[in-house]
Amino acid sequence: MSEQRLRIALAGLAIAGLAIATYLTVVHYDGGDPVCLAGGHGCATVQESDYAKTAGLPVPVIGIFGYLTLLLAAALPGDRGRLLGLFAALIGFGFSIYLTYLELFVIDAICQWCIGSAVVMTLSFVVALLRALRFTGLSSTAAGPLPAAD
């Protein structure tokens, strides 16, 4: 996959994740429950659990920051974009694994929106990793991959 396609894919994923995180943030501050497909209280249970906040910030707000960083990484050409994407995606992917573990084994409730975000973040990580492997080591932002990197 070309560098251009990887950047477009990352931007698309970041926008999808941003939509999910924004919806959950709006619902949080609106005081309502997220719409959970097939009924059930999974989303509300997760959103109202002790783990739904980190340092007073609702987890979806952290998600918004994460996806905005990924979007910025997709917009940045060259190694700066590659490294920023890898940095943000690594944190997002790791945090998604942790949150999914909490849902399955601690909170005992599944929030489909959170799983959706975890899937988006996993795909973002794969794309960011593929892009990071094209690291050139050249300082020029316009640098393309060396033949050896392909």
Next chain:
Amino acid sequence: MASRKEEKEQRRQARLEAEQAAAAEQRRKKLLTVVGATVLAAALVLVVLIAVNQSSDEGGGDASSIDAEIPVLPVLDSLPQEGLAVGERSAKVTISEFGDLQCPVCKQFSETVVPDLLAESGPVGAGDARLAFEQFTIIGPQSEDAARAALAASEQGRYWQFIEIFYANQGTENSGYVTDDFLTGIAEAAGVGDIDAWNASRADPKWDAVLARTQSDASKAGFTGTPSVLVSGPGGEKIVGAVPDAGAIEQAVEDVS
């Protein structure tokens, strides 16, 4: 002549290859350094994020800062309480929640399902059913201490306030947070007026029989986890089972009415 030219070309080729190899090696080194540093920095941020998120969990179980600002209290205060049940005495149906005060899933149930049941549109708020909390103590000895304290609060009509405030301040299971100070803080926040009488009551062995009967009722219903719900009324009994939602309970209330 030709061989000298070839030699020259070979040397040029070798130099080019060496330069390329050096560039590739430099790239590999830089890749390892820069990408490695990025991965390390990301791991560090991740560890901090998880640690901070975990520490949010330790907000409960603190005797020195009991949180009594919970949304369900005004609704509870507006409904009559008798024994272990909240709701109109004329209601023919009883919803029995078998719960453990230390159980985190019961805490979620109390925060998501119970308010729906107590609301004006819910079966308890509408006067169709009463909601009873049976102390099904399955997590540990601290669950029994908490249960006795709640039962003692029932003698002063503050049973459900005690339960809901306990859940709002719940700590980690069996971590030792259920101390006398903690329970007293919950009782005071729940509006238990006579703390001396409450202290004497919770130490009374009379609650042993209540707890034993609940264990036996739960066993008869086949309950092994908390919260489990049994709905009984003129139309018979219905086991709604473990961790039901408000819709399933409302349906069971209709079925046994």
